[in-house]
């Protein structure tokens with residue numbers, strides 16, 4: 001049984017049965033049929049159905065946001081914003097999909113040659129609990145519009161979200177099987193990856209999960225896109241607007257109770273700016289209210305599971321014992337972890353070396369801008385990064401030196417339907433969103449006419 005537990009109180013809210021092998025076979029049959037049927041359905045029709053998904057989400061935003069908050073603990077306000085972001089992303093793709101799928105004419109020695117972008121079949125999406133709607137929709141919207149079918153294996157603590165998303169697609173007019181949820185634990189995933197009807201696997205999750213899924217997908221020659229962990233640097237140079245940087249650093253770190261792959265996990269601050277930055281972030285953190293995600297007065301909810309809070313507690317304890325200074329917070333009970341600030345963190349400490357997935361802000365002092373970039377790159381991860389300076393020429397030069405899939409200058413890292421999203425190094429490969437993300441699971445077919 002999969003259990004949905006309200007993280008704030010640890011109350012059991014629902015239980016779901018794992019699907020049987022027969023039920024999974026039925027889903028694969030339906031998915032394959034939906035894919036074949038969709039080949040004959042005009043793009044305009046798919047756009048209309050997708051627009052209906054957005055309408056239905058907007059009409060019932062409170063209901064969807066409540067399921068999210070109840071299952072993984074983010075505030076109702078954050079959950080509402082997540083549902084709205086999914087709907088806005090649908091608007092973007094409904095408007096732009098035709099252009100994204102446009103065949104690309106290439107001159108060669110043929111009388112005509114071009115590349116056409118064609119769907120391949122069922123794409124398996126293995127998704128995490130931290131943005132239980134957004135992570136699914138950013139895969140599902142472009143793929144389904146392009147003609148693939150989606151099969152979702154969601155994290156086991158957000159089964160209610162997974163089923164609500166399936167219902168949205170079914171009720172919006174798409175052929176049955178276009179988007180389905182399979183309730184299954186990870187150890188039973190191999191037969192689905194092996195199935196010839198499944199043509200690709202996208203995974204958002206931890207680096208170990210990415211390694212094991214990519215190994216299986218490799219065994220069966222299935223394309224993968226991996227969006228894995230991150231330990232994003234948030235670099236503040238001495239000429240930055242320090243107050244603004246501090247405000248955005250806290251937002252980037254503490255959103256979603258710090259449980260985001262692109263959270264600002266390492267605040268790397270040039271020495272002359274450290275004191276002002278520390279004071280500014282401490283003041284903001286002090287004013288934060290961690291608590292019941294359903295209350296409007298709460299601006300940070302609990303973490304999603306007690307074991308995650310325990311693990312963050314272990315990282316915090318180790319980092320303090322290695323010499324870092326606890327400025328505020330540091331306490332937790334169950335899933336409720338206080339916003340916490342550490343200073344004096346160095347590159348050999350746990351909170352620098354490991355990804356910290358919770359509300360922990362750490363300040364790392366850099367002797368100068370070159371040292372700051374070296375510290376930023378001293379990680380196995382390479383997902384996002386932020387760089388704060390008023391000198392935009394310097395920013396452009398330094399951005400090229402940062403080893404990450406994206407660099408945000410004087411802004412917080414965030415995903416946006418218009419921009420490709422993904423990482424390098426142990427943060428994975430492939431891209432989501434935008435044109436690049438849409439083409440990942442399509443057959444990039446060369447057509448040559450003599």
Ligand SMILES: O=CCCC(=O)O
Nearest residue numbers: 130260261262414415
């Ligand atoms: O957890 C990573 C995804 C966060 C986002 O896309 O905004």
